[in-house]
Amino acid sequence: MIEIIGPLAHDAVTPAGKPVPLQKQLIGRLQQAILAGRLPAGALLPSSRLLAAELGVSRNTVLIAYDHLVAEGYVLADRKGTRVNPLSSPASRVDARPDMATAEVAYAARLEPFAALRPHPGGMAVLMPGTPALDRFPLGAWRRSLERAMERALPHLLGYGDPAGEPALRDAIAAHLRVARGVSCDGSQVVITEGAQEALNLCVRLLTNPGDIAWVEDPGYRGAKAAFNLGDLKTVPIRVDQEGMDVPADAWRVSPPRLIYTSPAHQYPTGAVLSVARRLELIAQARRAGAWLIEDDYDGEFRHTGEPIASMQGLVPDAPVLYVGSFSKTMFPALRIGFVVLPRSMVAQTRTPLQEMLRGGHRLEQWALANFIESGEFGRHLGRMRRLYRERQQALREALATHFEPAQVLGGNCGMHLTLRLPPHISDRAVVDLAQQQQISARALSGFTLQPQDEDNGLVIGYGNTSAEQIETAVRSLARCASEVAGTVRPRRRVAGAKTWRPKDLNA
Incomplete structure (x- = not known):
């Protein structure tokens, strides 16, 4: 057996200088011999006494190693002795090359739509779009909201919460949106997500099947395209001009959508505002086609002249619009709290699916954010x-x-x-x-x-x-x-x- 697994080193040490137990060495040598085929399937291993004598170790060392190999399924132990279990041999690199090449091509094709232009730089890089003034965030006020949440709500906030999010935060968001953004909603329609990206992914999972058509603004937000790619949707680009998304007259017939992504209050990246005529036309056509609109209001809070541009969701009653937002721009990106406002007709239908898709987390931060909003600090x-x-x-x-x-x-x-x-x-x-x-x-x-x-x-x-x-x-x-x-x-x-x-x- 020594010629197969080699002798054990009684003075072996790890790179950190700690001794390596003999049973650990023996386990590793036997595993390698089995995986490499030097100990083929069905091979009978020496008895524990014989192997111990051959290696110059105690019988207990061999027994511990054999027991470990049995537990992991490398060997089978019965009355006839200890035998190597039949395993699927890992293919050599040369043998696997044709299959691996096919797999790598498929893998690369799958990831290609998500390819970024370059690694994302740190949040303090200058002239970086989408990053708020992190050095101006009121950390003292936020710390007080966190402390209030810890004092009043622990320890029950350490457990799982409502998959749709903490009711206090959902109500606070709904109240803010009604006043500040003209969104027609109450807390029951708000679903808390881990940022706006998860909200987009959730819309795709709730409303589409692979192969469905989705429209996106072009140029437009890369995260929406990523969400549609993850859902295996067919993404159709719709050009943007000075009035926002400009839908061709025949697009509803040629490429009827299931989902339409738009950022009407402040289009990203052109900054266009979707005109009211186009908003009403989109809503009317979506209703006729059985499509859903995703309204991303990513930084509509920051209107610098006049009144803020109101949401498309609140433009007409019962609009087929899912309103998506987050606190990454208004607070700070690391908070990772976003939300989607569902149409009232979807609330009852999605209650059970949301129980399966989401787990209530970040409860302490959600309570703190609810306090931050209700106290007036957010405004x-x-x-x-x-x-x-x-x-x-x-x-x-x-x-x-x-x-x-x-x-x-x-x-x-x-x-x-x-x-x-x-x-x-x-x-x-x-x-x-x-x-x-x-x-x-x-x-x-x-x-x-x-x-x-x-x-x-x-x-x-x-x-x-x-x-x-x-x-x-x-x-x-x-x-x-x-x-x-x-x-x-x-x-x-x-x-x-x-x-x-x-x-x-x-x-x-």
């Missing part, structure tokens, strides 16, 4: 952030006008980002790659599209997490990156009379 925080983001957006507009000439800027007076269009001959992805090396996290507009066009070449620039003082310097660096790309890429043939676009001369 005061939103007011402060609106003023801050208004100032930062103005600083960004001024910096873009200074360092880019001419600058076509998309995005209304809302949210935490603006989009700068670039001419087709300056690759937005090349600019972003250069900027990333300088810790500037603007995004390439072309990365948000399924069917890119020349106009989908630009930079999505966040200002929520970047101070007004930082914005000027960062935009100057961004313009320098664009100048460098413009100097290394041959422009397309210029149309007669067209004005050449270029960043302003930074050396002037």
